[in-house]
Amino acid sequence: MATVELTFTPLPAHVRTARLVATAVARRSGVDESLLDEVRLAVGEACSRAVEGHQLHCPGEPVRLALTDTPDRFEVEVTDTCVPQASEPGSQDGAVAGILPRGLGFAVIAGLADDVQISETSDGTRIRMSWPSAGAAR
Numbered sequence: 001m002a003t004v005e006l007t008f009t010p011l012p013a014h015v016r017t018a019r020l021v022a023t024a025v026a027r028r029s030g031v032d033e034s035l036l037d038e039v040r041l042a043v044g045e046a047c048s049r050a051v052e053g054h055q056l057h058c059p060g061e062p063v064r065l066a067l068t069d070t071p072d073r074f075e076v077e078v079t080d081t082c083v084p085q086a087s088e089p090g091s092q093d094g095a096v097a098g099i100l101p102r103g104l105g106f107a108v109i110a111g112l113a114d115d116v117q118i119s120e121t122s123d124g125t126r127i128r129m130s131w132p133s134a135g136a137a138r
Contacts, residue, residue, distance in 0.1 A: 001068060001069065001070050001071075002068070002069055003066055003067065003068040004021070004025050004066070004067040004068075005064070005065070005066050005067075006018060006021055006064075006065040006066075006067075007062040007063065007064050007065070008062055008063055008065070009062055009063075010050070010051040010053075010054030010055050010059055010061070010062070010063055011051065012048070012051055014047075014051070014063075015044055015047045015048050015051055016044075018043060018044070018047045018063075018065050019040045019043050019044045019047070021065075021067070022039055022040065022043040022065070022067055022076060023036055023039055023040045023043075025067040025069070025074075026039045026067075026074050026131070026133075028069070029069030029074040029133045030069070030074075030133040030134030031074045031131050031132070031133045031134075032132075032134070035131050035132075038112040038113065038131070039074070039076070039112075039113075039131060041108075041112050042076070042108075042109050042112035042113045042129050043065070043076055043078070043129075045108050045109050045112070046076075046078040046109055046127045046129070047063060047065065047078055049080075049125075049127075050063040050078055050079070050080035050125070051063060053080050053082045053125075054080055054081075054082050056082075057082040058081065058082040061081050061082060063078070063079070063080055064077075064078070064079040064080075064081075065077070065078055065079075066079075069133060070133075072132065072133060073130045073131070073132060073133055074130060074131050074132075074133040075128065075129070075130040076113075076128070076129045076130070077126060077127070077128045077129075078126070078127045079124065079125070079126045079127075080124045080125050080126075081123060081124040082124055106118055106127075109127060109129060112129075113129035113130065113131060114129075114130055114131045114132060115128075115129065115130045115131075116128070116129050
């Protein structure tokens with residue numbers, strides 16, 4: 001089992017890099033070509049949500065991306081460490097920046113990934129996604 005870890009400053013330009021790295025690692029892990037667009041889009045959505053939250057609440061903290069290939073799965077974990085306080089903008093009604101309900105982006109991710117687990121704790125949000133892989137030869 002190999003893991004590629006990437007941390008990046010919360011800038012929208014870095015989301016593209018995260019998508020490209022995730023797609024390359026997924027391909028190397030043996031994810032079917034027909035699923036690579038889903039990987040790219042799901043990782044982009046998860047990283048965009050993390051970047052938006054970090055820009056609002058903790059711009060100095062990095063976003064974390066972990067890409068792991070196991071013999072039969074390709075797993076992605078996007079972790080943000082920002083939690084809006086109840087009195088901060090964007091914290092009302094579970095909305096991000098008061099624009100979109102938080103569940104909307106999660107629904108998009110769930111529609112793209114084979115398996116999704118979302119954990120919201122007092123330390124932030126962790127989104128785990130996975131897709132089947134062929135266990136590419138090393």
